[in-house]
Amino acid sequence: MTRIVSSALRPLRLHATAAISRSSQSPSLQCARRGAATYSSNPPSAASPRQPVSTAPSTYKRSATTTSSSSYSAPSASKPTTSAYAENQANPVASPPYQPPPGAGPLPEAPAFAGNGSVNNGIDWSSSFHGLSTTPFSPEVAAVLMKPIPFDDVEIKPDGIIYLPEIKYRRILNHAFGPGGWGMAPRGDLAVGEKVVTREYALLVHGRFIAQARGECGFFGNDDGIATAGEGCKSNALMRCCKDLGIASELWDPRYIREFKKKYAQEIWVEHVATKKKRQITIRKGDEPQYPYKKSGFGA
Numbered sequence: 001m002t003r004i005v006s007s008a009l010r011p012l013r014l015h016a017t018a019a020i021s022r023s024s025q026s027p028s029l030q031c032a033r034r035g036a037a038t039y040s041s042n043p044p045s046a047a048s049p050r051q052p053v054s055t056a057p058s059t060y061k062r063s064a065t066t067t068s069s070s071s072y073s074a075p076s077a078s079k080p081t082t083s084a085y086a087e088n089q090a091n092p093v094a095s096p097p098y099q100p101p102p103g104a105g106p107l108p109e110a111p112a113f114a115g116n117g118s119v120n121n122g123i124d125w126s127s128s129f130h131g132l133s134t135t136p137f138s139p140e141v142a143a144v145l146m147k148p149i150p151f152d153d154v155e156i157k158p159d160g161i162i163y164l165p166e167i168k169y170r171r172i173l174n175h176a177f178g179p180g181g182w183g184m185a186p187r188g189d190l191a192v193g194e195k196v197v198t199r200e201y202a203l204l205v206h207g208r209f210i211a212q213a214r215g216e217c218g219f220f221g222n223d224d225g226i227a228t229a230g231e232g233c234k235s236n237a238l239m240r241c242c243k244d245l246g247i248a249s250e251l252w253d254p255r256y257i258r259e260f261k262k263k264y265a266q267e268i269w270v271e272h273v274a275t276k277k278k279r280q281i282t283i284r285k286g287d288e289p290q291y292p293y294k295k296s297g298f299g300a
Helices: 002-023 027-041 084-090 139-145 166-177 223-245 254-264
Strands: 182-186 196-205 208-218 265-272 278-284 293-295
Antiparallel strands (some): 196 208, 265 278
């Protein structure tokens, strides 16, 4: 009886064991089986073989001006993208040719260098007298040069010497010949003495030699004042050269000097602020003595 029951229950035990083994299979195995089934249902076509993965380096080159962006897309091989600046650098546009202003003549050629010294059109102005007394100036220019000097423009030194400021000589020359139409050319080296420096200059107008004079200027102290004294030499030579053009020529006329001092100058006693020494100086009427002098009651 027992053997019959065991034989009857054996199929039931085998069925239960198979069900338990099927439920205990891992999810990874089931996913693998589903993938295999899907791949087997769509086999690859023989006409389109699988392309191998390329390992060649990319041919993309960064543009001249790029900015970082989170949504970057690779440039197309048929139409590369470049900025406007990079395009201008790769294909520059030629500038238009130079056009002189309307009414302007051609630019003069630079003169060739012809030795030491001041060179202009092949002329060595350190020794040349080119153009001296060749042609007189026009009546209009002569009227500007020889125009009488107003009394208000004339200054007087403490020792009684009257003079015209150097800047006013330059204004008259600019009015007569135009800025750049005249110049001062050195005729030698700067001669330095114990308390004075001198140098010779020539006045040139429109490429012609006009006058020559030696300028001088005193200096005090060490060698630091020589450079300033050298500029004073040029100014002094300019004023002397202007005598040949008739500029302020009345300042060298004794009768004019006496008349000017009688009408516009006066002599007063002054005291030196630092040394307390008293002396007599000449100033224009209505002016006050300049530092370091002040008016003194001595001789009143």
